[in-house]
Amino acid sequence: MEILKTIADYRQWRKAMTPDQGVGFVPTMGALHAGHLKLVASSRGRDPLTVVSIFVNPLQFGPAEDFARYPRPFDEDSRLCREAGVAAIFAPEASDFYAPDFSTFCEVAGLDLHLCGAARPGHFRGVCTVVLKLFNIVQPQRAYFGQKDIQQALILKKMVRDLSLDLEMEIVETLREPSGLALSSRNVFLSPDERSRATALSRGLFLAREAWAKGGKSAAALKGIMRGEIEASSPTRIDYIEAVSQSALAPLDTLDVPAVLALAVFYGKTRLIDNILLG
Ligand code: PAF
Numbered sequence: 001m002e003i004l005k006t007i008a009d010y011r012q013w014r015k016a017m018t019p020d021q022g023v024g025f026v027p028t029m030g031a032l033h034a035g036h037l038k039l040v041a042s043s044r045g046r047d048p049l050t051v052v053s054i055f056v057n058p059l060q061f062g063p064a065e066d067f068a069r070y071p072r073p074f075d076e077d078s079r080l081c082r083e084a085g086v087a088a089i090f091a092p093e094a095s096d097f098y099a100p101d102f103s104t105f106c107e108v109a110g111l112d113l114h115l116c117g118a119a120r121p122g123h124f125r126g127v128c129t130v131v132l133k134l135f136n137i138v139q140p141q142r143a144y145f146g147q148k149d150i151q152q153a154l155i156l157k158k159m160v161r162d163l164s165l166d167l168e169m170e171i172v173e174t175l176r177e178p179s180g181l182a183l184s185s186r187n188v189f190l191s192p193d194e195r196s197r198a199t200a201l202s203r204g205l206f207l208a209r210e211a212w213a214k215g216g217k218s219a220a221a222l223k224g225i226m227r228g229e230i231e232a233s234s235p236t237r238i239d240y241i242e243a244v245s246q247s248a249l250a251p252l253d254t255l256d257v258p259a260v261l262a263l264a265v266f267y268g269k270t271r272l273i274d275n276i277l278l279g
Contacts, residue, residue: 042170143167218255
């Protein structure tokens with residue numbers, strides 16, 4: 001497995017590949033867990049070469065967010081990638097990746113008005129900008145994103161469509177612990193007590209899904225079910241509990257179109273997100 005730390009090194013490696021050696025790409029910020037490895041395995045099943053990028057992207061963190069304390073266990077990440085059969089890791093330094101006078105950004109208008117977009121201004125602009133730049137460098141035939149970050153995945157899918165980028169986007173189902181907790185790099189910040197309280201998130205989502213499957217289509221009622229379950233777990237703060245359309249990510253009153261139930265909740269200082277798709 002190659003570890004490529006500059007854009008020039010990556011391009012040189014990529015140029016040495018033959019045209020049939022298509023790249024499946026898993027962009028990450030490191031701190032890899034089984035959810036990322038599921039994305040790698042999806043690519044390994046389809047693409048001749050799998051490339052993982054590891055880059056904690058400063059552009060997508062707000063000033064009061066956890067950029068400085070975001071975990072960066074690079075050696076462990078490299079070991080996991082090697083064992084998973086990754087062909088190359090692209091792990092640039094921020095100083096190589098963004099020139100000091102970098103000033104070009106990519107924004108998908110509209111889909112970032114609600115959910116995490118409302119709570120984290122500028123976040124998706126930072127995500128789209130870094131992913132577009134990564135796509136330009138990595139030149140993948142296919143890219144893999146987790147459903148846990150559903151707003152990110154749908155925004156990036158739209159970016160690829162709107163800008164006619166020549167690659168396929170794959171959204172891979174969320175991996176959960178036996179407790180139901182969605183895997184996330186931020187779970188390492190949870191104390192044992194917070195981790196056990198945070199299982200309320202998936203319980204709330206699953207209870208709401210059951211009610212929806214029995215014919216409950218009122219967004220207020222479904223959100224009430226989730227809120228009840230989550231409030232009983234004494235969260236530090238509920239950022240949002242929402243029912244939105246899959247097409248526009250806009251809040252719904254009635255779930256009569258394909259929908260997403262999504263939430264973001266703090267336990268201690270750790271902000272967790274989760275969602276399920278309905279319809
Ligand atoms: O999902 C993530 O880890 C990041 O948002 C991504 C897609 C790697 C862009 O920095």
